[in-house]
Amino acid sequence: MITYLEAIREAQKKALEIDPRVYLYGQDIGAFGGAFKATKGLAQTFPGRVIDSPISEDAMMGSAIGAALQGMRPVIEMQFADFSTVGFNQIVNQAATMFWRTGESCPITVRLPSGGTPGSGPFHSQNLEALYAHYPGLIILTPATVEDAYSLLLEAIALDDPVIFCEHKYLYYHLKAESLPETALPVGKARIARTGRDATVVTYSAMLHEALAAAEELAENGWEIEVIDLRSIKPLDTDTVLASVARTGRILAVGEAWPWGGVTAEVLARIATDGFNLLDAPPMRLNSKDTPVPFHPNLWGTHRPTARTIANALRDLLRL
Amino acid sequence: MLHLAEAPIRAGKASDFPETYRRAFRWMLLARVAEEKIASLFRGGRITGGVFLGKGQEAISVATGIALKEGDIFAPLIRDQAGRLAFGESLLDFTLTYLGARSGPMRGRDGNVHRGRPREGLLPMISHLGAMVSVVNGMLLAHRFQGKKGTVGAASLGDGATSTGAFHESINQAAVEKLPLILVVTNNQYAYSTPNERQFACSDLVDKALGYGVNGHTVDGTDLESCLQIIGGAVQLAREGNGPQLIVASNLRLAGHGEHDDSHYISSHFKELPLGRDCIEVAQNHLLGKGWADASALEVWTRECAVQVDEAVAHALREPAPDPAQEEWCALSHRHLAEGNSAKF
Missing domain, CATH: 3.40.50.970 (Thiamin diphosphate (ThDP)-binding fold, Pyr/PP domains)
Structure with a gap:
């Protein structure tokens, strides 16, 4: 390992x-x-x-x-x-x-x-x-x-x-x-980390694992959530995101960074401008709170998105 | 006519000192004439952006440029036209950049004093000037990795840049790594409009050398002979492995910060002090007094400079401006990774 x-x-x-x-x-x-x-x-x-x-x-x-x-x-x-x-x-x-x-x-x-x-x-x-x-x-x-x-x-x-x-x-x-990879996707290509048909979560870095856990939670009720790992923020693989939204009609962008003008805002701006007609519901995003990052675990755990808050956001997105 | 810009003149042996002095003086003269020409074009509305003159700073600048050799690094500041020429920058790079020509080294993407050719050891300054020093450090570190021996790097700063955090970090870094860095600080009494007493509180900027554990030198920036000797000596020390050298030169800026600035704030008492002298006049008198040149030689040199400058300006004026339709709007060397290809902006 x-x-x-x-x-x-x-x-x-x-x-x-x-x-x-x-x-x-x-x-x-x-x-x-x-x-x-x-x-x-x-x-x-x-x-x-x-x-x-x-x-x-x-x-x-x-x-x-x-x-x-x-x-x-x-x-x-x-x-x-x-x-x-x-x-x-x-x-x-x-x-x-x-x-x-x-x-x-x-x-x-x-x-x-x-x-x-x-x-x-x-x-x-x-x-x-x-x-x-x-x-x-x-x-x-x-x-x-x-x-x-x-x-x-x-x-x-x-x-x-x-x-x-x-x-x-x-x-x-x-x-x-298990081991180091022999081959890899190049810089600039996003990866579909989990396939699904009901909604797309676009995320990156540590939030990928929170998003995957949320998708797993919703799968227990039969919902199939697609999770995209951006891998590269710039360049941003808009094509992979658009293609996914074309399949699911719903998008939630999740980032651990602060909300203002960030990666999630950029992703949703691109979907709104390039893929508005693909959407079945208003696009959503989830970020940390707009405060400095707190020290205490109780506060920190609430400051950033988690599998639980992502799952809740997905339920909203799916109008559950 | 002379082709000074195409054939950089390097510092010679001690016995050649009068010849070195003459060469240095002629670079100073060429810089002065060239800058006066650009200033007049600026007043005539022919220059977009700022114009920054080295008037009064030519002696210290040329002494830096002339002490450097091929393979060395030079990070000039905005008043280093003489030093750039002595280091080997062509006069055309100067006129093409000021006139925004597509064929210039900056291709209309950057202008005036922000030009350079990193591959030839000439760094294009960013406006946050203190930041250039550690870039020189890095180039010298690369030389160490690559086994290049005997090279040095010079960075020019003003009194204002010594207040930046970048100055502190970079001189300390050079000292820790014992790099052959020559840091030439020209204290021309004002950083834009801010006088020394609002810029620093030590009695002399050279005292900072002690704190960083580097050699410190002071020089009268109005006296070409002292500048050649002190900077030449400091460069030699660095070249021989004695670590960073801090040189503090004193003079007075004999122009505005830029040509947009009437410099009304410069106190008249400075103009009566020795440091308020015009280094070109001082050098001219020195040449005549020592018998190293006569009045007719000075006249010929001045005329030759004017011809050279006129040619370089005329050439640049004929060059096409950048064309936005032809421009490669891509900030990455890997074009396929550039944004804007797939998304609508």
Whole structure:
């Protein structure tokens, strides 16, 4: 068995093995192996290529941009997605604009340990995919499975454009698979995680597992819910979503991030503009509450969508 | 006529100092003439966007550019026309970008001072200037990974950029990694309209070097000879493996922040101080006083600069503007991953 976190470590190990241009840079990632041990043992196996950085997200990103321009393939570990806002300027104004301005590609992978876990609180729980997706010039990946954590990270490192890799901390240890995949869907393709005919749930990252549990709950009453795992937020695979809604006529978009202007809003905007005539019911969405992420598990469990709230939303959508 | 822009001049041996000085002076002159031409086009309504002049800053700028070699990195600021030329940027890149030509390095996508050619070691600045320093760090780190030895990277900042978080993070990063970074801070007394006393509270910006564990140097930014010696020396130190070098030059901005700015806020007392001198006048007098050039040579050089600038402007004016219908509206190098192909916007 291999966990989601181990898959991320294995992907980095493989990237370091197969591509001499790859190096890892981040806080405490060297001999210590990272705050979550995502780089455990890698500094020893690849001397000089797994480098501890000062607590300087701006300079971490800036140096990655310079190294990428000189032919390297930096992989930056932000200790928490929340801390990446210190490097925000470099990511959105420098890395994301480089190809457009100069014609030079800027191949950087930025790993963002994202999302809530019990007790993590306002500054170790954020989901920032929509923030980065807003800017042109970035690719945003949100793996929900062990297989995708591995294959999407390898693909991210191989891409010539800057990639924001949103890995979910809640899945690090919980999620396990038998083995690493040999083949995978490419970046930009959504996956139908469960087929159904009555309604479509579009989701990504840790919410996939809540949505699948909700679909299972409704299946007990004979409802067949289709669940789509977006895998990639940008580009967003609108075609797969539209095709599903064409079959089911109903859509619920679920995200753990905040509601305003986020991924769920984008999905529903596309369905409303491109697939309005496919709908048998008003589109719905479910997100976290519009407050900072709370510390206490009682509050946190209510702040974010769960299988129970998703199942309730689905009952509304199905007019039960 | 001279083809200065096509044949970058690099710093020579100590015995060639008068020749180095003459070459540096001619880059300064070319920069001044070129910028005055663009400013006049701006006043005539021929330039879209801002125009930012290096007037008064040519000595420090050229000394930086001339100390760099092929394979080095240069991240200029908005007043580095002289340094860009000395580093090897063509005058055409300057005129094509200011005039928004499709054939320029930025193709109308970015303008004026935001031009560069990363592949040739010349970085295109983003407006958040402090952010450029760590990019230079990264290029130098890449050189280390790739086994390239003896290269250095220079980043130009003003007094204002030293207040940014990016400055702190990047100089510290360079110090931790012992990178061959040359950080040239030109304190021209004002960041846009903000005077030094509202920008920092230390007595001299060079004192920051101690806090970061890097070498610090100060130089009179109005004196070309000192600039060539101090920056040349600092670059040599970095090249020989002595880690980052912070240089703080003092001068006065002899123009507005941009040509839109009448700079009425610049205190007149600065203009009477030595730091308020025009570095080109100082250098000119130095050339004449030392007998390194005579008045007729200065006249010939000035005329040659004017011809070169006129040609570069005329060329750029003939170039077509960008065409929105021909534009590739795609911010990714992987076109198939770009948004907008499948969805209606």
